[in-house]
Amino acid sequence: MNIHEYQGKQLFRDAGLSVQDGMHCTSVEQALAAYDALGGDVVAVKSQIHAGGRGKGSLYDTDNGDLVMEGGVKIAFSREDVENYARNILGNILVTKQTGVDGKIVNNLYVEGGCKIAHEYYLAILIDREEKMPLIMASCEGGMDIEEVAEKTPEAIFRIHVDPSDGLLLEQAEGLANSLGLSGAATDSFVENITGLFNFFVSNDCAMVEINPMVRTEDNRIVLLDAKVGFDDNALFRHPEIVKLRDISEEEPTEVRAKAAGLSYVKLDGNIGCLVNGAGLAMATMDVIKLYGGEPANFLDVGGGANEEQVTTAFGIIMEDPNVKGILVNIFGGIMRCDIIARGVIAATQALSLEDPLVVRLVGTNFEEGRRILAESGLNIHTAETLAEGAQKIVELVGGEQ
Amino acid sequence: MGIWIGEDAKVLVQGITGNQGTFHATKMVEYGTDIVGGVTPRKGGQTVDLGSIQAPVWDTMVEAIEATDADASVIYVPPRFAGAAIIEAADAFTQVRGNGVIVCITEGVPTLDMVKAVDHVSSIDGIRLIGPNCPGIITPGENGGSKIGIMPGHIHAKGRIGVISKSGTLTYEAVAQTMSIDEGQSTCIGIGGDPVNGTGFIDCLSAFEDDEQTVAVVMIGEIGGTAEEEAAAWVAENMSKPVVGFVAGMTAPPGKRMGHAGAIISGGKGTAAEKVAAMEAAGIRCANDPSEIGAVLLESLKAAGLR
Numbered sequence: 010m011n012i013h014e015y016q017g018k019q020l021f022r023d024a025g026l027s028v029q030d031g032m033h034c035t036s037v038e039q040a041l042a043a044y045d046a047l048g049g050d051v052v053a054v055k056s057q058i059h060a061g062g063r064g065k066g067s068l069y070d071t072d073n074g075d076l077v078m079e080g081g082v083k084i085a086f087s088r089e090d091v092e093n094y095a096r097n098i099l100g101n102i103l104v105t106k107q108t109g110v111d112g113k114i115v116n117n118l119y120v121e122g123g124c125k126i127a128h129e130y131y132l133a134i135l136i137d138r139e140e141k142m143p144l145i146m147a148s149c150e151g152g153m154d155i156e157e158v159a160e161k162t163p164e165a166i167f168r169i170h171v172d173p174s175d176g177l178l179l180e181q182a183e184g185l186a187n188s189l190g191l192s193g194a195a196t197d198s199f200v201e202n203i204t205g206l207f208n209f210f211v212s213n214d215c216a217m218v219e220i221n222p223m224v225r226t227e228d229n230r231i232v233l234l235d236a237k238v239g240f241d242d243n244a245l246f247r248h249p250e251i252v253k254l255r256d257i258s259e260e261e262p263t264e265v266r267a268k269a270a271g272l273s274y275v276k277l278d279g280n281i282g283c284l285v286n287g288a289g290l291a292m293a294t295m296d297v298i299k300l301y302g303g304e305p306a307n308f309l310d311v312g313g314g315a316n317e318e319q320v321t322t323a324f325g326i327i328m329e330d331p332n333v334k335g336i337l338v339n340i341f342g343g344i345m346r347c348d349i350i351a352r353g354v355i356a357a358t359q360a361l362s363l364e365d366p367l368v369v370r371l372v373g374t375n376f377e378e379g380r381r382i383l384a385e386s387g388l389n390i391h392t393a394e395t396l397a398e399g400a401q402k403i404v405e406l407v408g409g410e411q
Numbered sequence: 412m413g414i415w416i417g418e419d420a421k422v423l424v425q426g427i428t429g430n431q432g433t434f435h436a437t438k439m440v441e442y443g444t445d446i447v448g449g450v451t452p453r454k455g456g457q458t459v460d461l462g463s464i465q466a467p468v469w470d471t472m473v474e475a476i477e478a479t480d481a482d483a484s485v486i487y488v489p490p491r492f493a494g495a496a497i498i499e500a501a502d503a504f505t506q507v508r509g510n511g512v513i514v515c516i517t518e519g520v521p522t523l524d525m526v527k528a529v530d531h532v533s534s535i536d537g538i539r540l541i542g543p544n545c546p547g548i549i550t551p552g553e554n555g556g557s558k559i560g561i562m563p564g565h566i567h568a569k570g571r572i573g574v575i576s577k578s579g580t581l582t583y584e585a586v587a588q589t590m591s592i593d594e595g596q597s598t599c600i601g602i603g604g605d606p607v608n609g610t611g612f613i614d615c616l617s618a619f620e621d622d623e624q625t626v627a628v629v630m631i632g633e634i635g636g637t638a639e640e641e642a643a644a645w646v647a648e649n650m651s652k653p654v655v656g657f658v659a660g661m662t663a664p665p666g667k668r669m670g671h672a673g674a675i676i677s678g679g680k681g682t683a684a685e686k687v688a689a690m691e692a693a694g695i696r697c698a699n700d701p702s703e704i705g706a707v708l709l710e711s712l713k714a715a716g717l718r
Contacts, residue, residue: 107666136522136523136526136606136607138606138607138635138636138637138638138673139636139637139638139641141525141526141529141530141533141607142526142530143526155678156678156679159678172530173523173526173527173530174527174530211523214521214522214523216522241521241522241523242672243490243519243520243521243522243672244521244522244523244524246490246491247491247521273669273670275664275667275668275669277662277664285580286580287578287579287580287581287670288578288579288604288633288669288670288671288674289576289577289578289579289580289581289582289604289631289633289659289670289671289674290578290579290580290581290584290659290701291669291670292633292634292659292660292662292663292669292670292674293581293584293657293659293700293701295661295662295663296659296660296661296662296683296699296700297700297701297702298662299661299662300699300700305662308663308667308669308670310670341580341583341584341587342563343546343561343562343563343566343579343580343583344438344561344563372587373563373566373583373587374563374565395702396584396700396701396702397700397702397703398702400700
């Protein structure tokens with residue numbers, strides 16, 4: 010689960026980390042009040058969406074699609090600037106390289122006090138899957154696209170693995186400060202912040218914390234000027250206060266509903282819907298559709314123990330996508346019996362009056378019974394014995410209707 | 412033979428009194444697994460009806476291993492307790508008999524709990540953790556065998572192909588593909604699709620290389636992380652037996668989690684194309700389509716003079 014920068018900053022503030030004063034706003038009036046409250050000097054006016062790349066994004070008018078402003082994060086030097094930027098951002102669509110072409114409507118602003126920046130750094134904490142422990146990454150090339158830095162100058166990124174039984178050691182924190190070229194008061198400030206941030210990461214079950222940029226001010230303090238915070242979904246049960254920060258408008262509505270029904274769904278751009286049990290097999294099904302010249306419309310894993318109701322819900326979700334022109338069901342019955350799936354497929358196609366072509370491949374437990382039930386249903390359901398055959402059939406059927 | 416789990420391994424079920432625990436324990440008994448009992452805190456002294464046997468329940472793993480000399484345990488406890496269950500099992504096996512295999516089926520374990528559990532397990536010699544979020548491990552026998560997990564037992568047969576996979580149903584697909592060319596399996600292992608897990612591809616490949624029963628290996632990967640690339644490099648250096656593969660997620664979009672917690676292309680890393688390229692470069696022949704795994708395996712067996 011991801012949260013907005015303004016929420017992350019508040020959590021940082023509560024954890025005693027060094028952040029600038031700032032205020033969350035949802036209107037131009039609030040933004041102006043925030044400017045006044047922050048002392049009426051230089052402020053940053055920052056679009057709040059979950060996707061990254063906001064600074065280099067573009068804002069478009071929600072009604073007519075006209076370009077309104079370049080840059081979703083602006084430095085305002087006056088009250089007029091704040092009013093202008095807030096007006097250009099709120100309610101408009103921000104397109105960044107992470108949002109996709111449709112972009113995201115910006116409903117939230119963060120107005121943050123400025124600071125005198127001497128240098129920008131990059132700082133992140135994540136879990137290193139290969140080493141199976143937390144990893145701190147830092148670089149002197151702050152404010153930049155870190156993936157670009159990683160590709161062009163990998164030696165410019167410093168990495169520290171933190172042994173979970175020891176925690177972050179003082180010498181590691183000081184060593185990292187040294188690598189970043191910090192000294193004196195800046196080192197002390199950095200050590201305090203990285204130690205606090207690491208504790209924050211662990212105690213809140215974060216999946217990732219990225220600060221880009223972290224800055225050193227002219228008076229040698231370290232300030233976390235950004236806060237991209239993601240939490241481990243599996244651990245949210247022990248953080249009810251964090252669950253409250255969820256902004257569901259930032260998530261794909263169909264994916265949210267699928268999740269509530271115990272399904273895992275990701276919308277794609279093609280026209281062949283897929284309904285599969287198991288994540289790996291669901292990905293493989295998409296791949297094979299593509300291999301035979303079709304385009305998958307979605308990833309959908311009904312899980313290992315799906316019942317008739319879940320199968321019906323899954324069909325409903327697939328068919329909501331107007332691009333879908335046909336559906337491939339691919340079930341390897343293990344614990345799940347194929348006869349039950351077959352009955353679920355029939356119930357769902359009848360309940361939803363499915364007219365698009367449907368290819369069903371059932372293998373595994375009770376597959377003969379499942380295929381017999383489908384064959385005797387009198388419905389226009391094509392069956393297949395292998396995934397390749399199923400994919401070829403649905404691609405032909407969908408192609409034939411275009 | 413097979414790896415890590417013999418056909419007659421004695422197995423305990425952690426969480427045996429829960430719905431999932433009882434259901435799958437019954438299925439394991441039906442397959443022929445020697446389930447010697449289970450553990451649920453505060454339910455010691457009860458028995459659980461597993462169809463043909465009544466399984467005794469203990470409060471703790473130490474008591475259960477002392478009473479049964481179990482070789483392995485399989486975990487079906489809810490996600491929030493899974494990390495602690497792994498650590499309890501590891502300590503109990505170490506204390507009572509010095510070794511043991513722990514198979515964690517549970518899906519949805521917090522990542523930092525797994526970081527702690529894996530750190531703990533890897534600090535002890537003789538303890539092997541498989542999973543979490545995996546179908547388990549199975550060593551088919553002539554009659555029955557040892558199935559420790561949730562896979563459908565009846566699709567397997569004893570044979571000479573090792574199978575390793577990050578995914579559940581895709582593993583079954585791979586097993587069915589070996590059967591389609593009249594080959595059975597030595598051992599099949601689902602290593603799980605979580606970002607942090609116990610046993611990895613290289614552990615399995617290394618054990619299969621040393622296993623007399625195994626002549627070739629099918630390795631099924633998926634997007635996310637770099638485990639497949641590392642395994643490929645290991646194969647190029649160390650493996651004499653043929654390995655064939657498949658990687659799921661060629662069409663997966665970047666930045667989107669595809670069901671499994673670990674199946675995500677992030678920062679441009681972890682793509683299926685990179686993994687297949689690394690595997691092919693290491694001499695691992697990859698199928699484009701899971702329905703072709705059997706054919707690719709057959710060709711590799713023929714090339715190695717095994718068919």
